[in-house]
Amino acid sequence: xxxxxxxxxxxxxxxxxxxxxxxxxxxxxxxxxxxxxxxxxxxxxxxxxxxxxxxxxxxxxxxxxxxxxxxxxxxxxxxxxxxxxxxxxxxxxxxxxxxxxxxxxxxxxxxxxxxxxxxxxxxxxxxxxxxxxxxxxxxxxxxxxxxxxxxxxxxxxxxxxxxxxxxxxxxxxxxxxxxxxxxxxxxxxxxxxxxxxxxxxxxxxxxxxxxxxxxxxxxxxxxxxxxxxxxxxxxxxxxxxxxxxxxxxxxxxxxxxxxxxxxxxxxxx
Amino acid sequence: xxxxxxxxxxxxxxxxxxxxxxxxxxxxxxxxxxxxxxxxxxxxxxxxxxxxxxxxxxxxxxxxxxxxxxxxxxxxxxxxxxxxxxxxxxxxxxxxxxxxxxxxxxxxxxxxxxxxxxxxxxxxxxxxx
Numbered sequence: 001x002x003x004x005x006x007x008x009x010x011x012x013x014x015x016x017x018x019x020x021x022x023x024x025x026x027x028x029x030x031x032x033x034x035x036x037x038x039x040x041x042x043x044x045x046x047x048x049x050x051x052x053x054x055x056x057x058x059x060x061x062x063x064x065x066x067x068x069x070x071x072x073x074x075x076x077x078x079x080x081x082x083x084x085x086x087x088x089x090x091x092x093x094x095x096x097x098x099x100x101x102x103x104x105x106x107x108x109x110x111x112x113x114x115x116x117x118x119x120x121x122x123x124x125x126x127x128x129x130x131x132x133x134x135x136x137x138x139x140x141x142x143x144x145x146x147x148x149x150x151x152x153x154x155x156x157x158x159x160x161x162x163x164x165x166x167x168x169x170x171x172x173x174x175x176x177x178x179x180x181x182x183x184x185x186x187x188x189x190x191x192x193x194x195x196x197x198x199x200x201x202x203x204x205x206x207x208x209x210x211x212x213x214x215x216x217x218x219x220x221x222x223x224x225x226x227x228x229x230x231x232x233x234x235x236x237x238x239x240x241x242x243x244x245x246x247x248x249x250x251x252x253x254x255x256x257x258x259x260x261x262x263x264x265x266x267x268x269x
Numbered sequence: 270x271x272x273x274x275x276x277x278x279x280x281x282x283x284x285x286x287x288x289x290x291x292x293x294x295x296x297x298x299x300x301x302x303x304x305x306x307x308x309x310x311x312x313x314x315x316x317x318x319x320x321x322x323x324x325x326x327x328x329x330x331x332x333x334x335x336x337x338x339x340x341x342x343x344x345x346x347x348x349x350x351x352x353x354x355x356x357x358x359x360x361x362x363x364x365x366x367x368x369x370x371x372x373x374x375x376x377x378x379x380x381x382x383x384x385x386x387x388x389x390x391x392x393x394x395x396x397x398x
Contacts, residue, residue, distance in 0.1 A: 009386040044391030045337055048353040049283045049360055055394065079387050154339035164343050190302040190338035194391035197379050198371070202306055202334070227385040235383065 003121065004066035004073045004113075005033035008080035009041045015077070015227040021247035021256070022076045022118055028134055028254050029126045033074060036062045042083040045194065053100045059087035060101050064109040072114040074121050076247060078226035082151040082159065085115045089158045117152065119169050119225065119246070120161060122176075131176040136255030138178025144249070145219030146170030146181060147210060148188040149229045164188075170223065173246065177253035184217040186210045191232040203236040211237040223249055276323040276361060284357035288319035290347045297341035297351045303334040311341045311351040318354050323361075332359040333370055333396060363398050371396035 011019035023033050040058035047055055062084065066073035075081040091098045092111025102108050116124070122131055148167055156164030167188065171181035191210060192203030211233055214222050221242040224230055233243045251257050281287070297311035298304055309317065309331045317326055326332070335355040342350045362368050371392060380389070 009390065014383065014385045041386075041390055043394050044387050045394050047360075047394070048337075048350075048356045050285050051283055052360075077387065079391065150336070150338035150340070153343075155342050190336050190340065192302075193336040193338065194388055194395060195303070195334060195336055197376075197388060197392040199306065199334070202303065205305075206302055226387075228387045228391070231383055231385050231388060235381075 001030065001125070002032045002034050002071060003116070003125075004062075004069055004071040005035050006039055006042070006062050006073060006075045006080055006084060007035060008039075008075065008077045010079075010227040011077055015230070015245065017248050018076050018225070018227065018245050019247075021245070021251040024256055025247060025250045025254055026118075026121070028256070029122075029130060031121065031126065034069075034071070036065050036073075042080045044079050044083070046083045046086040050094065050097060053097065053104065056083075056087045056090070057101060057104055059084045060091060060105055060109060063088055063091070063111075063113045063115070064105065064107055066113045067109060072116045072121075072125075074116050074118060076118040076225060078117075078149060078151040078224075079228065081115070081117045086155075086158050088113060088115050117161060117225070119152075119173060122173060122250075123169055128172055128176045131173075131250075132178075135177055135253045137253055139249070139253055140178050142179040143182050143218050143220045144174045144179045145184055145214035145217065145222045146174060146187055147191075147214070147222045147224045147229060147233070147243075149224065149226055150188070150190050150193070151226060153188055170246070173250075174223065177249060179249075182214065182217050182219040184213045184219065186213040191226075191229045192236060193228060193232070196232055196236060200236065203232050204238060207232045207236040208238040211239040211241050211243075215239060215241050276327075277318060277321045279361060280318055280323065280354065280357040283360060284350075284353040286315075286318075286350055286353050286357075288315045288349065288354070291315045291319070291349045292347055294346060296344055296346065297349070300340045300344045302338060302340065303336055306334045307331040311355070314354045314358065315349055315351050318358070323358065326358045327362050331355075332362065335359075337395065359395070360398075363396065369397035 196203035
């Protein structure tokens, strides 16, 4: 099947692994990611202000294109997913916002598109059984800590991906590729986010708390879907626990590349 | 005083938050990852907006410590959504002429070879208009 795909700015630059492996793995699993034409940056963060309209229009345009193609809209980056899903929720549930946004774009849209994170594509469209069946190189015995961070899960009533305080989707993914999930308390706490740009000390405190907790619980590596989490954990985590993108792990398990090795090298570089 | 009242009305309108729902349990501040860095904590934002004591919030660096992680939004037992108040107060400040907290010229000094574009976009969106 074909789905619409919003890669986002970072997947075209600093996080190419997320983009390239997402596409290649999806093809192996029978899904083609059709990139939205002329997509624009999502803005990285969703403004909760009800009168903030223009900054959400790139999401509205992408959502409208997916609706017109009658396809779900898939994202891999946690930030893009958060912004687009929250915008979609506002288009469906906030009539004033939808009216104003539609006046800009000139094309009526009211939140009809289904927004899926890549993990939801694997769980709900492909199915874990099919993922398991496609695994050629199971990561047997590898102890992996799932790092959800904030953006995949919250706000829970909008993102609706999983139980917001006790999620399992990343652990199910880790099991599907033959590895062993390590559950730790800090897996859905913030890495320090964008505040790292002007307050490194805060980012160091937050990121190191995540990695130290994962390591203490026995994780040999941590998996994330977010380029900013990746940056903070690697730069500010104060620990040499490898951090890998979920698509890189999937690619390794599907026999497409030795992704974890590549990421480790990159971590040390 | 009239001006203060106007601030409160604008903040309530922009945020869509009703601070009267707060039962002062403090869970928002208890779960806030930026608690230690904040002069005014999430529960104080809620109370100070409710009482119209808004200028100290507008002058505080606390506005730029909120990570927008939505922990306080999800963990509030009364669905008050304190982060939306922080966002609204910050917008009241940076939407004023010349009040951007971060300018594009400030960025190059903070960037290293691995800085993801997502980080620059997010910071600019939060800190400037």
